Amino acid sequence: MNANTRPSGELYRRLMTYVVPHWRILALCVVTLALYAATDPILPALLQPFLDGSFLEARSTRALLFPALIVLLFVVRGALNYTSTVAINWLSQRVMTDLRDAMFRRLVMLPIPFYAGASAGELISRLTYDVSQVQQAASKVLLVIVKDSLSIVALVGYMTWVNWRLALVVFALAPAVFHAVRRISARLREMSRRVQQSMGAITHVAEEAIEGCKVVKIFAGQDYEVRRFEQASNNARKYSMKFIMAGSANEPLILLIVATGIAVMIYAAIWLSSSRLMTVGEFVSFFTAMTLLIAPTRRLTGINEALQRGLAAAESIFGLIDERQEQDVGTVDCGRVRGDMAFERVCFTYPGAHDAALREVSFAIAAGETVALVGASGSGKTTLAALVPRFYHPDSGRILIDGRDIADTTLKSLRANIALVSQEVVLFNDTIGNNIAYGALRGATAADVIRAATAAHAMEFIAAMPAGLDTVIGENGVRLSGGQRQRLAIARALLKDAPVLILDEATSALDAVSERHIQEALETLRRGRTCLIIAHRLSTIENADRIVVLSEGRVIETGTHRDLLARNGAYAALYRVQYADQENSLAGT
Numbered sequence: 001m002n003a004n005t006r007p008s009g010e011l012y013r014r015l016m017t018y019v020v021p022h023w024r025i026l027a028l029c030v031v032t033l034a035l036y037a038a039t040d041p042i043l044p045a046l047l048q049p050f051l052d053g054s055f056l057e058a059r060s061t062r063a064l065l066f067p068a069l070i071v072l073l074f075v076v077r078g079a080l081n082y083t084s085t086v087a088i089n090w091l092s093q094r095v096m097t098d099l100r101d102a103m104f105r106r107l108v109m110l111p112i113p114f115y116a117g118a119s120a121g122e123l124i125s126r127l128t129y130d131v132s133q134v135q136q137a138a139s140k141v142l143l144v145i146v147k148d149s150l151s152i153v154a155l156v157g158y159m160t161w162v163n164w165r166l167a168l169v170v171f172a173l174a175p176a177v178f179h180a181v182r183r184i185s186a187r188l189r190e191m192s193r194r195v196q197q198s199m200g201a202i203t204h205v206a207e208e209a210i211e212g213c214k215v216v217k218i219f220a221g222q223d224y225e226v227r228r229f230e231q232a233s234n235n236a237r238k239y240s241m242k243f244i245m246a247g248s249a250n251e252p253l254i255l256l257i258v259a260t261g262i263a264v265m266i267y268a269a270i271w272l273s274s275s276r277l278m279t280v281g282e283f284v285s286f287f288t289a290m291t292l293l294i295a296p297t298r299r300l301t302g303i304n305e306a307l308q309r310g311l312a313a314a315e316s317i318f319g320l321i322d323e324r325q326e327q328d329v330g331t332v333d334c335g336r337v338r339g340d341m342a343f344e345r346v347c348f349t350y351p352g353a354h355d356a357a358l359r360e361v362s363f364a365i366a367a368g369e370t371v372a373l374v375g376a377s378g379s380g381k382t383t384l385a386a387l388v389p390r391f392y393h394p395d396s397g398r399i400l401i402d403g404r405d406i407a408d409t410t411l412k413s414l415r416a417n418i419a420l421v422s423q424e425v426v427l428f429n430d431t432i433g434n435n436i437a438y439g440a441l442r443g444a445t446a447a448d449v450i451r452a453a454t455a456a457h458a459m460e461f462i463a464a465m466p467a468g469l470d471t472v473i474g475e476n477g478v479r480l481s482g483g484q485r486q487r488l489a490i491a492r493a494l495l496k497d498a499p500v501l502i503l504d505e506a507t508s509a510l511d512a513v514s515e516r517h518i519q520e521a522l523e524t525l526r527r528g529r530t531c532l533i534i535a536h537r538l539s540t541i542e543n544a545d546r547i548v549v550l551s552e553g554r555v556i557e558t559g560t561h562r563d564l565l566a567r568n569g570a571y572a573a574l575y576r577v578q579y580a581d582q583e584n585s586l587a588g589t
Contacts, residue, residue, distance in 0.1 A: 011314045015138075018095045025091050030146060032084040037150030039077050041158035044288035046070070088143050096135035102321055103127055109325040112391040113351055121204025126320055129199045130313040133192075137310020144303045148296035155293045162286045166265050191243035192312035198236035205229045243309070265290060330410040337402045337417045339367035339499045339530030341388075346397035348383060357383040359553040361397070365546075367499075370531040372541035374574065375550035381534040384550070385502050388532065389418050401500070416440070419493035423505030425485045427477035432462055433469035435477075436491045444495055456491035458484070501526070504534045538575050547571065 019026055046069060103126065160167040209225045266287070342364040349356045358380045365371045373381040386392055387399055390411060399406050406414055427435050436452060437444040449469060453459045461484055465471040477485040493501065523543070535541050542561045549557035549564070549571045557569050564571035 011311050011318070014318055015095070015134075015314060018098050019091065021098075022091055022094055025087050025094075029084055029087045029091060029142065032080045032087065033143075033147040034150055036077060036080040036084060036147060037154045039073060039080070040151045040154050040292060041289060042073055043070075044158065044285040044292065046073075084147065085143065089139050092135050092139035092142065095138055096131050099134060099317055100127060100131045103131070103317060106321050106323060106325060110323055111326040112386070114323060117351070119200065119204045121202075121207045122200035123320075124207070125196070125200040125203040126316055129203075130196055130316045133196070133313035134310050134317065137306045137313070140306045141303055141310060144299045148300045151296040152293060152300065155289050155296075159286055159289050159293075162282055162289070166268055166286060191239055191246060192309045193315070194239035195236060195243055195309075196312060196316055198232060198239055201232040202229070202236060205232050326411070328411045330406075330408050330414070332404065332409045333413045334401070334404060334409040334417065335413065337499055339365075339417075340400075340402050341365040341500070341530055341532075342398075342400040342403075343384070344398045344400065346384070346387065346394045346399060348387065348392060348394050350383075350392075355553075356395075357553050358387075358394075361550075361553070361555055363548055363555060363558060365530055365532070367402075367530055368526075368528050369545045370526050370533065370543075372533040372535060372544040372547045373550060374535065374538060374541065374547060374571065376574075377536075378552075379550040380553040381550055382504055383553075385420075385504055385532055385534055388500070388502060389415050389420065417498050418500045418502060419496040419498040420502045421486075421489050421493045421504065425477070425482075425489045427473060427480075427485055427488060429472065429475045431467075431470045431472055432465070432488065435473065435488055436469075436495055438492060441492070441495055448495060449491075452491045452495035453488075455494050456487045458487040458491050461487075499529055501529050501531045502534075503531065505536065538571075538578055549574075 107123065107127075156167060205225070205228045209229070270283075343361050346358055346361040347356060348358040361380070361384060363371075373384060375381055383392070387394055388406070390406060393407070401409075401414075401417070428438070432453075433446070433449050434442075436449050446469070450459065453462055453469075461480075462468055462471070473479050473488075477488065480488070533541050533544060541547060544561070546558060547561060547564055548555055549569075551570060557564055557567070557571055559567065559571075565575060
């Protein structure tokens with residue numbers, strides 16, 4: 001079922017599954033709120049005998065009991081109100097935390113194609129704004145619905161006991177109130193959805209502008225980004241105002257219906273009192289209870305705005321939680337593989353794309369062999385590498401490791417055999433040591449981390465830092481140079497010591513000196529390992545055991561560097577172009 005078509009009943013039940021584990025706190029909330037509501041009729045009940053004279057005719061010591069009971073009543077109500085408020089807010093905060101944790105657990109388990117079609121800003125907005133909306137609604141709605149509903153029941157029950165004829169007017173109001181609330185709720189829910197979507201757009205635009213600040217400045221894109229943000233912000237304002245207008249109409253309309261009923265009850269009560277069918281004490285007691293009924297009724301009808309906002313946010317939250325996580329159909333634990341690899345007639349097209357990224361790709365790699373993939377941008381090199389760890393699945397054909405189809409192996413065991421260094425270096429706002437020994441590598445010793453960093457020629461700059469391996473590098477390694485970030489990523493791959501190594505433009509961010517060091521480290525690393533290298537700079541893969549040339553998703557040439565140059569085909573043409581560019585660059589300097 002689409003997230004935007006979930007009925008309210010389903011959302012209520014789904015939210016309750018996050019409340020039930022904390023049933024003790026929920027029980028405390030309900031009990032304290034029920035006791036609080038039970039005290040509502042006590043004040044009007046005390047007024048009746050006082051005004052009818054029974055207190056005044058009593059001895060003076062009994063007359064003093066009335067003010068003492070009033071003080072005691074408000075002490076008890078204050079204690080119950082404090083306990084229920086704290087308990088409900090604890091419960092709502094706990095539910096918010098559980099929802100956010102459930103969202104993030106599902107988020108990290110989603111397949112790569114999901115991230116390709118999703119906005120990071122929208123996902124962050126769901127984790128922050130949408131969950132906070134549910135938390136606010138939960139605390140406010142639970143408090144009002146439970147406490148005020150019970151207060152209304154208690155007061156109406158007391159009014160019925162005092163004079164059942166007048167109380168019938170209250171019951172006659174129910175259908176009109178229900179119809180008005182139902183009509184307004186639909187409008188509130190739709191506008192709340194629009195507000196959440198617009199908040200996601202705001203987050204997305206802001207995130208892009210912040211991450212791309214250098215591009216924005218160098219291409220003078222400030223005005224364009226400001227216009228984009230203002231448009232997204234204005235959309236949020238418009239939908240927020242529509243939500244406010246609908247919510248603002250809710251309370252006056254309901255109160256008008258209630259006020260009409262109260263007017264009828266007052267008229268009838270005055271008539272009954274004048275006809276001596278009610279005592280003065282009964283009249284004042286009934287009128288006091290009726291007056292006390294207005295506040296909880298007002299809060300209860302006004303809660304619809306927060307309720308619909310919370311339900312719309314819950315739709316968005318459960319929409320993410322219900323996303324289908326990455327499917328692992330493999331059943332075989334492949335252990336540590338030798339590294340023989342084969343691509344058999346592999347075809348792949350990205351979701352929504354018209355042209356295939358790979359067409360009938362077939363070639364084999366022997367264990368311990370280094371094979372480089374080259375070709376123009378868009379030829380399918382990176383796509384082919386992404387199929388090996390099953391980030392994507394071939395539309396047809398097979399990929400074999402040690403003669404076994406990787407689709408038959410579990411994702412955990414498959415990926416445990418693969419180390420990846422891509423041109424898009426990903427580092428975390430953590431220490432250098434934790435970035436190298438990341439994830440399943442967290443158990444590595446300091447000596448192992450230092451050994452990997454040394455092999456990646458990273459220790460030379462790590463040692464110069466004040467805290468060494470314990471230096472915090474900032475978001476995505478913002479405090480490091482591009483070459484330093486790339487060397488940390490290579491050190492991470494070295495530490496994993498996997499039998500299959502994928503290098504996707506792994507030396508693209510390195511200067512000439514660093515690149516020479518890394519090439520030496522990679523020569524050592526490649527011994528005894530299957531290595532798949534994707535590189536635009538052909539000078540970095542001249543020593544590969546074999547080079548596979550791709551064009552428009554097809555293998556058009558394969559051979560060693562020397563063989564392909566001698567063949568004077570597509571590879572030779574690419575090599576000549578790059579060589580000429582290098583010569584021109586050197587001449588220009």
